[in-house]
Amino acid sequence: MSKKQKNGSRTGSPGQLMIPLVALGILILFNLFRDPSFFAIGIAVNNSGNSVLSGNLISIIDSASALAIISMGMTLVTAACGGQDISVGAVGAIAGSFFVKVLNRGSSITIGSVILGIIVCCLGTILFMLFNGTLVSVFRIQPMIATLILFSCGRSIAYWINGSATPQLISPIISAMGMTIPGIPIPTPIFAVILMGVLLYLVFKFTNLRLYTQSVGINEGAARLNGVNPVMIKLLSFVLLGVCVSVAAVIGVCRLGQLNHKTLLIDIEMDAILAVAIGGNNLGGGKFRIIGSVLGAYIIQMLTTTLYAMNVAPVNVKAYKAIVIIIIVVAGSPVIKAKISSLITRLKSRNESVAEKEVA
């Protein structure tokens, strides 16, 4: 088996990244023509006396962090279950509540209590995600319906856990996690994305999880006959999504230094599903490429920041974003793809026939 074929069978189709890469390229070109200073990066000193990198590019990569991390997990759930988890925003609020609850128990916030907070937050979130996973894998409920339960009640549960409307976390450690670590001008959330990416890469490199997930997503029955337990694989995808949601929630809480259970990670489920779709992944499950979804997340954020830079108010951004996203999704649809490839072959054959005539 040649190396190329092997890659092709292990990951999504080779052309999968075409759509997100082209979309990203167009956005970059558009901004270059509109205003080259869009890409300028500067260094400024903020109130805490830290040097921070500033500029639109940094703002895009930084702001997209939570979305990028959640879309990694969403890709896995999509691939294994052939459906999406729409409760990630609400479960994110629960995750944030666990984190804040642990930190506000002690008198002061220390590195130890932060680590404990993250562990408790991860475990608690995984528990809620296992609830989703059980409904989907054991009871075979449509993922969107199964996760509708936590989608609607998750934010109330978050309030019960934290027991206060907007608990505050005021500590240099928290601002270092949500903003920048003193001495390092790069925003910390960017490191969290890299960390999660590397972690997932290692998991896929040293286990057969990718192969198993894809086989369950493509044909559950065939996977079972070959000794793969679909229930376990689906549950595992929800567990990994739970870890992603926890990290994203911690970023969200630390960024503001407070928890608002009503608005933490609000509407992120829709953007995450979009990121998966823009990344060229099949929303019906099967083969997947996480890097595609991550690219999708950055495209969504770049679009938002571009619109901000063009003086579109945040409330209106959604409408403009929708237009661009329709174009990207339609361009990536099988119908259009088939049309384009047939157009290319026709052009090629016509060129060949013209060339033949010239020869004659």
Place this chain on the structure above:
Amino acid sequence: MKKLIALVLALVMCLAATAALADGIKVGIINLDPSESGYREANVKDLNETFTAENGYDATFVTAPTADKQLEAAKGFITDGVKYILVSAAETTGWDDVLQEAKDNGIGVFLFDRMIECDPELYTAAVVSDMRSEGVTAVEWLESLGLEEYNILHIQGQLGSAAQIGRSEPLQEKVAADDKWTMVREGTGGDSWDPEEARKIAQAAIDAGEKFNIVYAENDGMADGVVAALDAAGITHGVNGDVVIMGFDCNKWALRKLLAGEWNYDGQCSPFQAKLIDEMIKGLEEGKEIEGLNELKQIINVEKGFDAKTITEDDVNTYGLGE
């Protein structure tokens, strides 16, 4: 058999009557959801701590975020035969029928925190904040800074709410009247006064390269959201910074930021109406008239604004809400 039923009924009524006597003044309190904000949390807690059995009350508390649930609760209280109803209404209209029914049944109605648009005859008194004076105080403070120019980033609250209108209008009027004052950008944190939305508005202004030196946010959470965007972009703020930060509500954590010089101003919005209402009810029970009401039967809670340069540790502990 009939005799037995009559006997049982009579017994039950006797029990109910003695229970009512023993439990003190029967009041029904209708509030909004405490998870709404730090303000509401403090408000609900204040009422819970004031209308207790030890203080001579038999109080039932209902917190409901929507008008229909609140109206339902009010009707329930009327059927229950409470003596007083206390309301902080989710919506300003639609209360006329219920309030009329309460009046017909001789029930006293106190409005707190939020006004209802109806004939003042339908309620006994209202204990409210003058949101407009909060806005006027803030704008006067801003003017007293005597800056060369005022380039303002204005983060509004839930559009159409009394707090938003009262805090927005004085600023908007000043901007319209004075050439030195410019509104760089105006946005809203939406119905939940969302800090994250405020952060996005500030981020958008920074991304678009707009220069502002004043942040006028209509509550503490949203001011904090803007500050997060400023910190990320490396823009200094507060007493020694480039941007003046203003918030409202006086949460304890916000006042601490004033004390640390990270913010410049915080306007008070007092959630403590329970004590005033308690005094009025006790007065009525002793047969006294309520005094000091204006033409809308209001008693205005006195409120102030705090400056980062003059605030003290005592102010934080006395006026700060929550922990």
